[in-house]
Amino acid sequence: MSASAQAHHDGPPADYLSESTVKSWLLTTDHKRVGILYLISVTIFFIAGGVLAGLMRLELMTPRGDVLGSPDTYNRMFTMHGVIMIFFFLVPAIPSVLGNFLLPLMIGARDLAFPKINLLSWYVYMVGGIMGVWILMHGGIDTGWTFYTPFSSMYSNSMVLTAAVAVFITGFSSILTGLNFIVTVHTMRAPGMTWFRMPLFVWSHYATALIMVLATPVLAISIVLVGLEKFFGVGVFDPRLGGDPVLFQHLFWFYSHPAVYIMVLPGFAVISEIIPCFARRPIFGYRFVAFASVAIAIFGFLVWGHHMFVSGQSMYAGAVFSILSFLVAIPSAIKVFNWTATLYKGSLSFDTPMLYALGFMGLFTIGGLTGLMLASLALDVHVHDTYFVVAHFHYIMVGGTVMAYLGGIHFWWPKISGRTYPEIWGKLSALLVFVGFNLTFFPQFLLGYLGMPRRYFEYRPEFQVLNVMSTAGATVLAVGMLMPMIYLGLSLRQPKNAGDNPWGATGLEWQIESPPTTHNFHEPVLVTCEPYLYSPEEAEREYAHAQHVHSA
Amino acid sequence: MHTPSTSTAPDSGRQILLSHFDDLEQQNLSSTLGMWFFLVSEVMFFSGLIAAYAVYRGLSPEAFHLASRHMDKWWGFANTLVLLTSSLTMALAVRATQTGDRRAIVRNLLWTAVLGSAFLGVKVFEWKAEIDHHLFPGKHFVVPDHDEEHLKEYLEKTDGHVDPVKLEREKGRFQLMFVLYFFMTGVHAFHMIVGIAAVVLFALLTHFKWFSGYGQTQTESLGLYWHFVDVVWVFLYPLLYLIE
Ligand code: HEM
Ligand SMILES: [Cu+2]
Numbered sequence: 001m002s003a004s005a006q007a008h009h010d011g012p013p014a015d016y017l018s019e020s021t022v023k024s025w026l027l028t029t030d031h032k033r034v035g036i037l038y039l040i041s042v043t044i045f046f047i048a049g050g051v052l053a054g055l056m057r058l059e060l061m062t063p064r065g066d067v068l069g070s071p072d073t074y075n076r077m078f079t080m081h082g083v084i085m086i087f088f089f090l091v092p093a094i095p096s097v098l099g100n101f102l103l104p105l106m107i108g109a110r111d112l113a114f115p116k117i118n119l120l121s122w123y124v125y126m127v128g129g130i131m132g133v134w135i136l137m138h139g140g141i142d143t144g145w146t147f148y149t150p151f152s153s154m155y156s157n158s159m160v161l162t163a164a165v166a167v168f169i170t171g172f173s174s175i176l177t178g179l180n181f182i183v184t185v186h187t188m189r190a191p192g193m194t195w196f197r198m199p200l201f202v203w204s205h206y207a208t209a210l211i212m213v214l215a216t217p218v219l220a221i222s223i224v225l226v227g228l229e230k231f232f233g234v235g236v237f238d239p240r241l242g243g244d245p246v247l248f249q250h251l252f253w254f255y256s257h258p259a260v261y262i263m264v265l266p267g268f269a270v271i272s273e274i275i276p277c278f279a280r281r282p283i284f285g286y287r288f289v290a291f292a293s294v295a296i297a298i299f300g301f302l303v304w305g306h307h308m309f310v311s312g313q314s315m316y317a318g319a320v321f322s323i324l325s326f327l328v329a330i331p332s333a334i335k336v337f338n339w340t341a342t343l344y345k346g347s348l349s350f351d352t353p354m355l356y357a358l359g360f361m362g363l364f365t366i367g368g369l370t371g372l373m374l375a376s377l378a379l380d381v382h383v384h385d386t387y388f389v390v391a392h393f394h395y396i397m398v399g400g401t402v403m404a405y406l407g408g409i410h411f412w413w414p415k416i417s418g419r420t421y422p423e424i425w426g427k428l429s430a431l432l433v434f435v436g437f438n439l440t441f442f443p444q445f446l447l448g449y450l451g452m453p454r455r456y457f458e459y460r461p462e463f464q465v466l467n468v469m470s471t472a473g474a475t476v477l478a479v480g481m482l483m484p485m486i487y488l489g490l491s492l493r494q495p496k497n498a499g500d501n502p503w504g505a506t507g508l509e510w511q512i513e514s515p516p517t518t519h520n521f522h523e524p525v526l527v528t529c530e531p532y533l534y535s536p537e538e539a540e541r542e543y544a545h546a547q548h549v550h551s552a
Numbered sequence: 553m554h555t556p557s558t559s560t561a562p563d564s565g566r567q568i569l570l571s572h573f574d575d576l577e578q579q580n581l582s583s584t585l586g587m588w589f590f591l592v593s594e595v596m597f598f599s600g601l602i603a604a605y606a607v608y609r610g611l612s613p614e615a616f617h618l619a620s621r622h623m624d625k626w627w628g629f630a631n632t633l634v635l636l637t638s639s640l641t642m643a644l645a646v647r648a649t650q651t652g653d654r655r656a657i658v659r660n661l662l663w664t665a666v667l668g669s670a671f672l673g674v675k676v677f678e679w680k681a682e683i684d685h686h687l688f689p690g691k692h693f694v695v696p697d698h699d700e701e702h703l704k705e706y707l708e709k710t711d712g713h714v715d716p717v718k719l720e721r722e723k724g725r726f727q728l729m730f731v732l733y734f735f736m737t738g739v740h741a742f743h744m745i746v747g748i749a750a751v752v753l754f755a756l757l758t759h760f761k762w763f764s765g766y767g768q769t770q771t772e773s774l775g776l777y778w779h780f781v782d783v784v785w786v787f788l789y790p791l792l793y794l795i796e
Binding site for chain 1: 571572578581582585586589590592593594596597598599600601603604607608611612615689690691693720721722723724725726727728731735
């Protein structure tokens with residue numbers, strides 16, 4: 001590493017948080033600070049989306065529509081909930097917060113390849129996000145986050161055009177982040193950091209970045225076409241004018257199926273770091289896990305038609321998409337098996353991040369298996385557009401990705417902030433999230449199976465019991481998710497007490513101070529070994545020693 | 553490791569190394585690779601449009617054929633030549649950054665901008681003609697009479713009867729071709745405008761010696777972008793103008 005990096009610093013280098021003016025934050029190009037900017041903004045969107053969800057669950061306590069007043073309001077609620085949660089929270093959450101913060105640290109770089117573009121991506125995201133909030137305050141949209149035509153382009157008189165622009169703009173911020181990650185992984189690795197010495201976190205983010213760069217433009221273009229149709233009254237998707245509404249679904253899902261992997265691959269990334277650390281074992285089948293990420297990124301592009309089994313695509317297309325969807329489950333399953341095998345004979349400790357990670361494994365598995373059920377043609381015709389689908393994707397997106405995100409925040413919080421948090425509260429929150437989540441969404445599998453359609457604000461009285469359970473669960477879940485915001489926030493008032501490596505983890509990011517200095521590393525980084533060199537035997541010895549000291 | 557970077561004055565012709573890179577090679581590689589992946593992303597953007605085009609043209613070849621006859625293929629051809637020439641001047645500009653010939657860089661960049669603007673001029677003139685013929689999609693769109701006759705003939709069954717629903721659909725597709733035409737050429741023109749602005753800016757920056765190392769890395773990335781925009785046109789031209 002060149003001398004110029006440190007030439008300006010004399011005396012003890014300041015950590016990246018020490019400068020605190022507003023200007024220093026808004027003009028920062030430090031990847032860690034940009035990560036923090038994202039952390040704050042996605043949290044705000046998460047709260048907004050969560051409030052909407054709460055209102056919906058309140059409405060669904062009773063079979064009659066009574067809380068929100070009109071079906072139209074309800075439609076706007078679930079649409080805004082979906083748009084905010086997907087485009088403004090889940091897609092950027094892990095990559096832009098943890099990815100931004102950790103990717104350069106993990107490969108021994110001083111920053112991402114394009115620090116200014118990184119900051120730009122946050123501004124672009126904020127422009128899209130503020131438009132989103134503006135839409136929310138001025139009546140919202142009622143098309144569902146999927147913007148299906150011809151409803152969105154011809155009939156809906158809500159703010160489809162503005163929403164289209166907002167989603168379009170936010171898409172660019174993903175593309176910029178993706179570009180930055182890809183180039184960084186290619187060119188910024190420290191000497192000795194070969195591809196197969198990279199932590200799996202980096203592999204997963206690389207795969208995610210590929211999807212961001214390849215799929216997001218297709219979403220952008222389909223949304224623009226909807227906007228054009230709406231604005232000029234021309235028939236790109238309007239059947240009366242020779243258009244084909246199903247074409248929109250093809251274009252939309254060509255993005256949005258891969259996009260579900262934009263949301264879940266970063267979850268895999270986090271879990272692959274947490275599990276070996278708390279099992280004190282090297283990850284089982286490193287290369288399989290690494291290649292599984294890339295395989296998912298590739299195969300994910302070939303299965304979009306499984307969202308359209310009942311949209312009138314040909315039976316043969318349906319059959320092909322069904323088979324391909326089964327295939328895409330294989331790499332996901334490989335990962336779950338590898339994590340499980342890592343746990344086997346490990347020396348486990350159940351700190352908060354580990355609890356979240358274990359929760360992830362259980363919930364993601366259920367989500368994946370029900371995905372296979374949905375991918376079977378005959379079954380999907382029965383449960384398509386019911387609560388079964390709602391439960392399926394929440395198991396993956398919330399049970400999977402959000403759990404992983406929270407696990408990751410807890411795992412790296414000491415590094416990010418330099419502080420520890422009260423372990424007991426952490427464990428309690430993990431427990432509440434797990435229980436609350438299952439109580440909220442498991443009944444929805446049953447509801448969907450029994451035939452309750454999604455996106456309605458009234459339902460038949462016999463569904464009430466399950467719906468009340470779901471609403472009760474949502475309350476527990478909300479408490480579980482608010483808690484970390486409070487105790488992590490409060491931990492900032494303590495002095496920096498975390499130490500460099502509180503978990504005894506491997507990985508370059510743990511070998512530097514918490515919080516890191518602006519340029520991350522003081523000396524040239526040279527990598528000489530594989531990641532995850534944990535030793536269960538040593539962990540056992542340490543444990544026995546601790547017991548001994550304790551009893552003596 | 554590598555020699556420590558000494559930030560040199562721009563004038564000396566050596567590039568400045570940004571502090572998060574180790575050496576110039578890494579820095580150049582990063583920016584070129586970044587541009588390549590950006591272009592891959594752009595390809596996907598156009599591919600959505602081309603997919604839509606392919607679907608509708610497959611469904612209504614006749615309507616697309618009739619619509620395409622309204623585009624002037626000779627102007628289109630001339631424009632293609634103009635663009636290809638601009639790619640040549642762009643390539644010469646990039647070459648000049650490597651040899652360090654500042655005047656040649658500026659001259660070639662300016663030529664590129666002139667040729668690009670000429671392309672846009674012709675394009676605007678073509679659009680105007682089409683709009684005057686009520687071929688801009690939307691409320692004022694009219695399917696010309698003789699095209700409607702053709703479509704009727706095309707749809708006529710043996711008993712001389714024309715299904716009105718099918719006729720409407722074909723007319724819709726006729727308009728769709730213009731939707732796609734205006735949109736694709738419009739998006740392309742937007743890319744050209746961005747490109748020309750950047751080229752002029754780069755010419756100025758080079759002239760005023762703002763770049764270190766003759767802006768080699770930066771101009772190379774701009775060149776990639778410019779060639780890409782050209783290649784897009786080389787695809788669009790046959791798709792839109794030359795349906796036979
Ligand atoms: C294990 C592989 C997976 C398979 C085989 C699978 C299969 C399916 C199928 C067939 C549907 C369509 C159901 C219907 O609309 O009738 C569906 C819907 C959905 N899936 Fe998955 N899925 C998988 C993984 C995922 C992942 C990883 C995510 C997200 C991170 C996800 C998120 C969704 C969403 C959001 C929907 C609903 C979209 C909507 O209509 O709003 N799925 N899945
Ligand atoms: Cu899917």
